[in-house]
Amino acid sequence: MKKKDVKILLVDDEPDILEIVGYNLSLEGYQISTASNGLEAVTKAKKEKPHLVILDVMMPEMDGIEACEQIRKVPDLSDTIITFLTARGEDYSQMAGFDAGADDYITKPIKPKVLVSKVKALLRRLKDSNEEVADDIVKVGDIVINRVEYKIIQNGTEIILPRKEFELLSLLASRPGKVFKREEILDKVWGNEVIVGGRTIDVHIRKLREKIGDDHFKTIKGVGYKFVL
């Protein structure tokens, strides 16, 4: 997801806070909208479906805790990350925040740099959870992919794959039939910082074709590869 497509809803009853936090986050390229109390927050959240909600705990009309609970009840917002703004030194242990479904706390006074890096960290979590769930066992066609033990079983035969091959297969098989663009594969298997040569994917595909079976991997020229059953 592009940074500028990330929507953040900022909720606080102090206009100063809204402005300074909003300013710093918009500098980073996020889409910011604001609300000044819990009710407004819930309404806007439903309408705008933000990816992240930053909620002051103490507010008139409806406090942050309750707003958080309300937001958590909305199915469309199940992936939304909620973080509280709270005064430093409050007793976290008896805070109802996490019970209400919060993901994190940010303490006042707010340091812009800290805030921004915290937000980045939280949104990274969003990205991770959006990508397919990593940790378990899936059967797809004649293949069982065991992500826990890093092995695959095909017709009862166990096959141990090296990490990159395993992850590549794992990705392709996570959506049989879907074509994964080369770019997408690089993003998800290699990570978008690493730069590898143009033939790297092909070589790994070739090894998979050898080990798993030629017919399972189909090339779509100019686009990418797909796994077929």
Add this chain to the structure above:
Amino acid sequence: MKKKDVKILLVDDEPDILEIVGYNLSLEGYQISTASNGLEAVTKAKKEKPHLVILDVMMPEMDGIEACEQIRKVPDLSDTIITFLTARGEDYSQMAGFDAGADDYITKPIKPKVLVSKVKALLRRLKDSNEEVADDIVKVGDIVINRVEYKIIQNGTEIILPRKEFELLSLLASRPGKVFKREEILDKVWGNEVIVGGRTIDVHIRKLREKIGDDHFKTIKGVGYKFVL
């Protein structure tokens, strides 16, 4: 199939699990029913024909494995997806689950978000659960254009098209009957920086006429082309 028409049968002997998992899934809009042991599960499955069964492995009366085998024997339920709930760290290598016909495992402890995205992923396998990919699969006349899998299906026959041809067809078929000007086609399929000769579009249209059928592509002299059903 609409999300709210998807039936999920949840089987566990611990009421707490039933409640928390059931709650989270019903928030997503699925129809939930529950059973607290294997016998009940098989009975309910036969009656309700759920699309997905989430089955605890260890239960009184009849364990998950046997319940799974029973369910798999029912012809009506051949398309039902079955997934086990299992404690993390168990010895997967000697698990009888996949032999019994399971499609997946979900490990306890259960994180609601993980569970929900897992369930979504599994239900995506149901051919007709067009939840979110609806926009990427378009039916026009006797042709189905599948942008996810980069293929088109005509009268049940799969046809793989090269990229430019696919995109051209995709564009024209996106508005059957509408005439696309040559200029417009160049913009959308080739991109307005690239300059190609005057006969390029014609050649591609010709290839489509060969592969898809002559009558589908109508020439409007002096203007452009349109796709007709």
Add this chain to the structure above:
DNA sequence: ATGCATTTTAACGATTTGGTAACAGTATTT
């Protein structure tokens, strides 16, 4: 460090694709 497995690169060949040119065909205008 040494050896082994994995990953990446580089080079080359093979294949597919996209694009052009040339000409034939067809409609449109004069």
Add this chain to the structure above:
DNA sequence: AAATACTGTTACCAAATCGTTAAAATGCAT
């Protein structure tokens, strides 16, 4: 009917893309 303008068709070439291989680089464990 002739001239004009546009499209259809074909064969061919160039560029893009992919497959394969071997060797170099990297990582990893002994």
